[in-house]
Structures are given as structure tokens and as C-alpha cells.
Amino acid sequence: GQQLNQSPQSMFIQEGEDVSMNCTSSSIFNTWLWYKQDPGEGPVLLIALYKAGELTSNGRLTAQFGITRKDSFLNISASIPSDVGIYFCAGRSGSARQLTFGSGTQLTVLP
């Protein structure tokens, strides 16, 4: 089946620093979604990408759909304490309807 490798698994950063995380797939994807999950809650959709090379921002968050269509990146600028949580990438390839999720990046922001 489809595999998504998300890295890093965890990150510890100082407040104010920029953060970057990525996902790579073994197959070509047509859709990339990025979610954030807080403890005890469901994932919240942050950004959706539908075209290779697409760069989309949502406030301090910026995500890109890789031109090879096998990867995606999420950047968070000037991190703040409320950025703490688990970030998931999700993708869809070919004619598949269901999303495949990465294993998540646990982000900790230190004061």
C-alpha cells in the first residue's frame, strides 16, 4: 500500500524560531493535506494542496506541494507556544479515494 514517511518524528524549538517538517511518499500523490492535532482532540485541517509546485500560506504556516509530486513541506515561522501539538501530513494518490496519513511530527515550543 501507499507509504508516507514524515520527518522529523519530534522537534524541540525555542519560541520565535522557524520550523520545517516534510513528508515523502513512495508513489505520486495528487493531493496533500496538513493537519494539526492537540491532545484529546481531532486533527484540524491547516492547508490543502492540489497542484505540483503549489505554495500556500495560512498565517504563519506555509506548505508546498513538491514538484516531483512525491513530497510536501510545512513551514511554521516565528513559532509561539500554541503551535505545540502533533502535525500530520496526509495524501491521496491516483484513483484512491481514502487519505493516507503520515506518522506525525510532535512539536514542542520552549519558552
Next chain:
Amino acid sequence: KAGVTQTPRYLIKTRGQQVTLSCSPISGHRSVSWYQQTPGQGLQFLFEYFSETQRNKGNFPGRFSGRQFSNSRSEMNVSTLELGDSALYLCASSLDYGGSYEQYFGPGTRLTVT
């Protein structure tokens, strides 16, 4: 517009019992997907419903089943519960089946099997 709601939020059951979880999608959304989330396996797709029909199914045993009603609300059922079924069960809704793939998640139901 209200988000996806799931009931109950927490549930404790014993092995061998069965359980039914409920999901109400965002108003106007017609597609509902279910996922199981565990620390070891991450987010695993269970099934998707659209127009009261199961359109897609993940790799889970037949003990896991679901249905969708005419108002798009969905339920999932797990019979003969096993300890390994302990997980956060997430429901996600999207506008339709053939178009947007943006899925919006509910808060989940935390199921503990003892």
C-alpha cells in the same frame, strides 16, 4: 457553521461487548469517513460512507461496521470487542464524494476496552 460532532466522547467497555459510536457531519457535508487512531499504528482508515452507501473500506475485520442515514449522520459499530480495539475513533466529513478531498475531523470518541 457547527463542526463535526461525535458522541460519546469517552467510553469504557469490557471484552466481548459491542459498541456503537455516532457522528454528525458538518451541515451540508454528505461524505463521512471513520478512522482509528492508536499510538502504535497512527491514523488508520476504516471506511467511508456517501449517500447511505459504503464507498470505501480499509483493512479491518468484519467486526467493524458502519452505516449512514439519510441526513448524512453516521454510526460505526464494533462487535465482540478486543483489548486491541482501545483507540481514539475519529470521524471526518467532507462536502461530497467525487470532489473535495478536504476532510474535517470531529473531536473523536476515546474507547477503552478492559
